[in-house]
Amino acid sequence: MKGLLKRTLGTLTAVCALATVADADGVDQLPASEQSIYAIVDPQIPLGASVYKDFKPKKGPPWKIGYASSYAGNTWRAAALDAIMNDLLPRSKEAGLVSDVVVTQSDLKDAVQIQQMRQMVDDGVDAIIICCSNVTALNQTIEYAYKAGVPVFSFSGYVTSPYAINGAANHTQGGAEMASWLAESIGKKGNVLLVSGIPGFASSDSFDKGAKDALAKYPDITIVGEVAGKWTDQVAQVEVQKFLATNPAQVDGILTQGAQENGVLNAMLQSGRPMVPITLGGEASAGCYWRKNPEWVDAGFHIWPPRREMQQMWEIMLRTLQGQGPKVQTFLRPVLPYTIDDVRAALPEDCDLNSTDFVEPSADGWFPAAVADQYFERPADPWKPAAN
Template sequence: MRLPSALVCSVALSLLAWSGLASAAGLDELPKDIQQRLYNKDMLDPQQPIGPSAYRDWKAPRKAPWTIGYASSYAGNTWRAMAMDRLQNVIIPKWKKLGLLKDVLVTQSNLKDSVQIQQIRQLVDQGVDAIIVCCSNPTALNQSVKYAYDKGVPVFSFTGYLTSPYAVNSSNNYQLGGFQVGSALANQIGGKGNVLVVEGIPGTSGSDSQDRGMKAGLASHPDVKITGDVAGMWTDQIGQAEVQKWLATHPGKLDGIVVQSAAELGVLRALQQSGRPMVPVTIGGETGALCYWRKHPEYLKEAYQLWPPGDDIELTWNIMMRTLQGQGPKIQSVLVDSVKFTFDDVKKRMGEDCDENSDKWENVGIENWGGTDYLDQFFLRPADPEKYKP
């Protein structure tokens, strides 16, 4: 059946108007400096969702106090422990006192997508008002995210993204951060030499983005050669074991190691136990690794914190609370800058009596990791979420 020409024209004009609105919404509404710094296509994971948020005009079906679900994918490393510590000992008491939180229900899937999918559905069926997920496969959860959305439950992903249009993501720009880390290591070794790459958990968006960026940073120095690639699984014990095995089977010259936290402490131990020279190892936020640098001032020139655990979970929590309050996120992914550490920064944070075996983390502070004024720029109706009255 042919449509009348007038109707065709009308539909076409409507689609053009809609597409114009869509292109103007979201990314284009952010300040230009943020767009250029954190959303530059040359330094952004090509799968990172940056379209208009599905929650721009959304309102929570129920009034506060709210019940929140945390569908965690893994609990087996120090980073997850520190994130949970901030949640349980700072965030939950604070928001209960504000009268905006009733309870938090926590599940663990131990890196099994099928289990996490089922747990998300169970949390929705139990009546939670929003769900937080962490560090997950970028596509595996999409159907469960849509299930939650259809039931009026938004899903918030931190430390990595979900590709579902019904998720809100928050993190560092990991591809850019990885490039900064890779470039710093290349500069540290004089722009030439053999480098071992220690990935995180392959298949997760945060790990894959960082890995791509780190390798691009190394590749920007043509005389740097990647001679090995192992998976540290964001866990010190695994990173140590994998690097020990690699060192035992690759006796050739090694000039540096680029590693994703949380595994740098294990990688340092592997080097120390190997009897090889202590070549530069990139350091993120692990306190024990930073302490090694504190006691060896010439070891590194700089380091980058890409995911302070306590600050990361508090960032997504604040985005979630603003969304539940109807502030309207502009864009699917809220990205923040890496934080650079120099030796002077480390010296200020810890004394010479620090513990090289500490499995704690150095956070940078929520105001330095997407604070109130920064987040205001990502919402259509920004307001201090702690002053919200139901």
């Protein structure tokens, strides 16, 4: 693992044409340990100070929350919604912090999501969570919500509106680390197939940029094809199968985003071709294959842990509504490598190769309270029961 981290950190320092922390107005308020997470980012990510530093909600708790999801068709989105309905909402109700959550799905249609968000504002929600959206399409609606006193929180991706708060892993870093790992795993030469998520969406494009910039440092590696898996195993499997069936060129490794690696794995298994290294982003199904074939790869990467990312954004939302004063517009988390031992600890020996679950960091491993406190002007325990 030390070798892996050394390789990937070396790649990150080499990636060029990306924004740095020197461009920030808000991030420079964070301690050096956190600023380092922002060293290389997508240049469109807002790094300034949050407009919600002195925010006070329209009323005290319990608050009504809107979750304007853009898509419901994959296991990752299902896990994120499950985190709300079966963990975060019950805990928040018990603490007197949240009364209800209104959930909508727009099926990747910006106009529908805009209408749903505006309706939430008009119906009196106190905050809105969105996910993985187009970086600019919702900006006018986010401003509409802001003017009505309703903050918008974008998780697992970002929007460019100054009136939103973003929370995600550093997907550019993640793309670079995964690409560097794959390049080293295939001996620094060969053909790589890139399986994107949903082109045009923030986290997908950020990942691909970091990955391509990293692979460009390996002159003997060629990206022989690009397909879009839409963060859905079934879609990724079909797209990779079509590519493999119509392109006889050798494929030495596959670089895929999360929530679709099992589809990529199944496409390779059914193709009749020799198995090659595939990047892993936490799906338990692909993790199970790794557990049963421990020599296949030597690392996975926590970039999109759905329950942990939702918990992070939920706690940022609670803290903001409580008047704790977020310092920054965008909360980024570092990419966390994980090992076969982590998979063995999370999955039984008779694990399910078709599982729809995820291997995730521990409950306090993604956004620990001690770290979260450093992102707020007036930090406090967000789960403290509301005063009667």
